[in-house]
Amino acid sequence: xxxxxxxxxxxxxxxxxxxxxxxxxxxxxxxxxxxxxxxxxxxxxxxxxxxxxxxxxxxxxxxxxxxxx
Amino acid sequence: xxxxxxxxxxxxxxxxxxxxxxxxxxxxxxxxxxxxxxxxxxxxxxxxxxxxxxxxxxxxxxxxxxxxxxxxxxxxxxxxxxxxxxxxxxxxxxxxxxxxxxxxxxxxxxxxxxxxxxxxxxxxxxxxxxxxxxxxxxxxxxxxxxxxxxxxxxxxxxxxxxxxxxxxxxxxxxxxxxxxxxxxxxxxxxxxxxxxxxxxxxxxxxxxxxxxxxxxxxxxxxxxxxxxxxxxxxxxxxxxxxxxxxxxxxxxxxxxxxxxxxxxxxxxx
Numbered sequence: 001x002x003x004x005x006x007x008x009x010x011x012x013x014x015x016x017x018x019x020x021x022x023x024x025x026x027x028x029x030x031x032x033x034x035x036x037x038x039x040x041x042x043x044x045x046x047x048x049x050x051x052x053x054x055x056x057x058x059x060x061x062x063x064x065x066x067x068x069x
Numbered sequence: 070x071x072x073x074x075x076x077x078x079x080x081x082x083x084x085x086x087x088x089x090x091x092x093x094x095x096x097x098x099x100x101x102x103x104x105x106x107x108x109x110x111x112x113x114x115x116x117x118x119x120x121x122x123x124x125x126x127x128x129x130x131x132x133x134x135x136x137x138x139x140x141x142x143x144x145x146x147x148x149x150x151x152x153x154x155x156x157x158x159x160x161x162x163x164x165x166x167x168x169x170x171x172x173x174x175x176x177x178x179x180x181x182x183x184x185x186x187x188x189x190x191x192x193x194x195x196x197x198x199x200x201x202x203x204x205x206x207x208x209x210x211x212x213x214x215x216x217x218x219x220x221x222x223x224x225x226x227x228x229x230x231x232x233x234x235x236x237x238x239x240x241x242x243x244x245x246x247x248x249x250x251x252x253x254x255x256x257x258x259x260x261x262x263x264x265x266x267x268x269x270x271x272x273x274x275x276x277x278x279x280x281x282x283x284x285x286x287x288x289x290x291x292x293x294x295x296x297x298x299x300x301x302x303x304x305x306x307x308x309x310x311x312x313x314x315x316x317x318x319x320x321x322x323x324x325x326x327x328x329x330x331x332x333x334x335x336x337x338x
Contacts, residue, residue: 006302007302030251032247032248032251032252033247033251033252035242035243035244037304037306040305040306040307041307042241042242042306042309042311044311045244060304062228062242062243062291062293062304063223063226063228063252064200064221064243064247064251064252065221065222065223065226065227065228065252066198066199066200066203066221066223066252066254067109067198067221067222067223067254067256067260
């Protein structure tokens with residue numbers, strides 16, 4: 001299936017892919033570092049392994065950035 | 070307000086912009102902006118707001134200037150090392166533009182002082198370096214219905230969004246601070262000085278456009294850039310119905326201090 005990750009279309013061959021699984025594939029070091037938006041709605045951190053992506057979904061990762069130091 | 074001849078000359082490059090004009094410049098000259106944190110983001114923001122003629126600029130920071138700050142905190146100069154940041158910044162602002170009134174708050178923001186500090190300002194710039202302060206500023210601004218600009222930087226990356234009452238807030242995107250240690254800090258991971266300048270300048274531009282009332286602010290969207298590849302993108306979002314402070318059933322009804330700042334390796338002021 002084709003999904004858009006951070007605005008870029010990507011082919012993903014895994015089926016039944018959860019957001020948690022996608023984070024692993026996308027090499028996000030820790031789920032704690034990001035807020036995930038699926039088709040314009042934020043995914044609750046507790047639901048990342050219960051929420052699945054399907055063909056032509058759009059996923060955005062928003063990373064925590066703290067430093068203004 | 071009638072602009073003096075000197076003001077017309079000083080602000081002529083603003084006034085000539087059709088979106089600003091005399092009216093827009095007068096709004097800037099009547100504006101009150103608060104900058105929380107006079108580090109990598111707050112320094113350039115303060116310089117541009119001062120140059121633009123913002124009437125009152127509030128400066129909040131409890132730290133003194135350190136040598137390692139000077140690589141990016143462009144409002145502080147070498148002879149300022151050891152001086153309170155608010156004093157160092159006040160001196161530069163006065164030198165750039167004597168019209169500007171500066172109020173200094175040589176302290177950190179906490180749940181018990183932030184409400185009084187933000188009260189009299191039109192727009193707040195978050196230039197802080199830790200998540201405890203970032204979430205506190207968000208919560209205080211949401212509860213007091215004050216617009217503010219969020220800025221975050223790390224290594225070569227930056228992000229900015231603006232909150233306006235009634236629109237998505239920082240907690241709509243990031244519900245709660247990350248667990249300690251999950252997100253590297255600038256002092257651990259580093260930051261390209263110019264990236265701080267880019268982002269602090271974006272925050273100043275948000276403030277000025279808010280005061281003028283023109284253009285589209287970074288409301289309900291986050292601008293994200295990667296300055297190593299020099300690519301910008303933006304992510305649009307809506308208010309989050311389950312947001313703990315502005316959602317349908319908010320769990321946060323009063324201000325509280327979050328746990329130990331995640332980005333704080335320095336002693337507390």
